[in-house]
Amino acid sequence: MEFKPPPPAEEKLHIVMFPWLAFGHMIPFLELSRLIAQKGHKISFVSTPKNIDRLPKLPPNLSPLVKFVKIPLPHTENLPEAAEATIDVTYDEAKYLKFAYDGLQKPISLFLESASPDWVFFDFAPYWVPEIASKLKIPCAYFNILNAAFIGFLGPVPIMMGGEDYRTKPEDFTVPPKWVPFESTVAFRIFEILRIFGDSVVGDDENVSDLYRIGATIKGCDLIAVKSCSEFEPEWFQLLEDLHRKPVIPVGLLPAADDGGENGGGWSVMKEWLDKQGKESVVYIAFGSEAELSQEELTEVALGLELSELPFFWVLRKRSNEIKLPDGFEERTKGRGLVWTSWAPQPRILSHDSVGGFLTHAGWGSVVDGVQFGRVLITLTFLSDQGINARVLEEKKMGYEIPRDERVGSFTRNLVAESIRLVMVEEAGKIYRNSVKDMSRLFGDRDRQDKYVDNLLGHLHSHSRLKNERVQKIIN
Structure with missing residues (x-):
């Protein structure tokens, strides 16, 4: 890709960041904020009070440049008391969180009017931001914290917003779509799309669908920023530009910085256990903060x-005390396995020499965490973009999917064991181990990441300058 130079040192930007209320969204927005602030630009990071208090702390030297703006979430019927993020609700309650979030339109409008930033970076959920920003003459960028393949699979805006009846039933999402001009296996399994079809594709009387939100967001934004890099998925970036006819800028993979103190969060206990294991012998298991495993799946x-x-x-974060590990499991695996039931510093664990593989839900943030350290991936998908990510990884031989029943998504203990052993130790899994090792150089390249941020800032500055010149011509 052709890189644009960053803005001149004396011309600093003020950027508002407005992520969706999920930590898998807030953390990439915060990481991008950190990298932009390191260049001397000003950030206003907007979220609810409880979420801001739960975010990782930024280095003290950035505190003058990153201002956290707390806007209370309006009370909404059916939303649990004190719920401000997807981690606080069940999957079925998440729609009420979106309903409350849509109630932020007026306070966001008032804040943007008073702050008068150079840019607003917003997420898929507040599809109403472009209209507000347009009235205030503030350019806005849709920051997609997922990869380019996922947005490319969703297709052109008219189809996402329901203007064209191309995909009306779940089965339509299980084949590569007609607008993908290259050979690809990227599509949902039927059990994956069935789990999310109502909320993500159809919507209801109370809520527009996620698909509609993304379509309206892309339609209204001035620029699409994507948490990926063109070296990883060049064909999907080209497709996005062809579909949407507006700038599509990769911002890099934003590999997570170390997020655990030497003795904080129980790290000393974890490290002591990991230190006793052989090099690359351990499989690390974590399914993110939103996946709800059934008793049978667990x-x-x-x-x-x-x-x-x-x-x-x-790392087992159970939402319900009714779901339990099998009787005698922890006793039988004592010494060989460790079950951790509270927060854990994932990048720090994955960076440990004893970890060789990662059994993951294939959330994009977790994929980046694992690949940057060269950990081979075994995938078990549950929600959202995870099925698409798993197909991308399988195409590139970076991840192996645990075989499942296509209709209901069930799987067996034997297939779990066989899949883990295949990618971790068997000769047939060497192709997966080697592919991830090769790709880790790209995913963990901090210098390349820095260039992507400079390139993004160059585009933001160019857009603002051209817009100012057009306005000046009209005035003259």
Whole structure:
């Protein structure tokens, strides 16, 4: 790709960041804020009070440049008390969170009017931001925290917004769409799309669908910023430009910085256990903050880990006390496995020499975390973009999917064990291990990441300058 130079040192930008209320969205927005602020630009990071208080702390030297703006979430019927993020609600309650979030239109409008920033970076959910920004003559960028393949798979704006009836039933999402001009296997499995079809594709009387939100967001924005890099998925970036006819700028993969103090968050206990394991022998398991495993799924994963006979470190965040590990599981695997039931510093664990593989839900943030350290991926998808990510990884031989029943998504302990052993130790899995090792150089390249941020700032500055020149011509 052709890189634009960053803005001149004396011309600093003020950028407002407005992410969706999920930590998988807020953290990339915060990481991009950190990298932009390091260049001397000013950031206003807008979210709800509880979410801002839960975010990782930024280095003290950036505090003059990053201002956190707390806007209370309006009270909404059916939303649990004190719920301000997807981590606080069940999957079925998330629509009420979106309903409350849509109630922020007036306070956001008032804030933007008073702050008068150079740019607004916003997420898919507040599809109403472009209209507000346009009235205030503030350019806005849609920051897609997922990869280019996912947005490319969703297609042109008219189809996303329901203007063209191309995909009306779940089965339509299980084949590569007609607008993808290159050979690809990227599509949902039927059980994946069935899990999200109502909220993500159809919507209801109370809420527009996620697909409509993304379409309206892309339609109204001046620029699309994508958390990926053109070296990883060049054909998908080209497709996005062809589909939307507006700038599509990769901002880099934003690999997570180390997020655990030497003795904080129980790290000393984790490190002591990891230090005792052989090099690249441990499989790390984590399914993100939003996946809700059923009792059957939890049981099959646990017994699959036991059958694999490999060391494992499992970060298990259960939402319900009714769901339990199989009787005797922890006693039988004592010493070989560690089950951790509270927050854990994922990048720090994955960076440890004893970790060799990562059993993951294939959320894009977790994929980046694993690949940057060269950890081979075993995928078990649950929601959202995860199925698309798993197909991309399988195409590139960077991740192996645990085989499942196509209709309902069920899987067995034996297939869990066989999949883990295949990619971790068997000769047939060497292609996956080698591919991830090769790609880790790209995913963890901090110098390349820095160039992507400079390139983004160059585009933001050019757009602002051209707009100012056009306005000046009209005045004259």
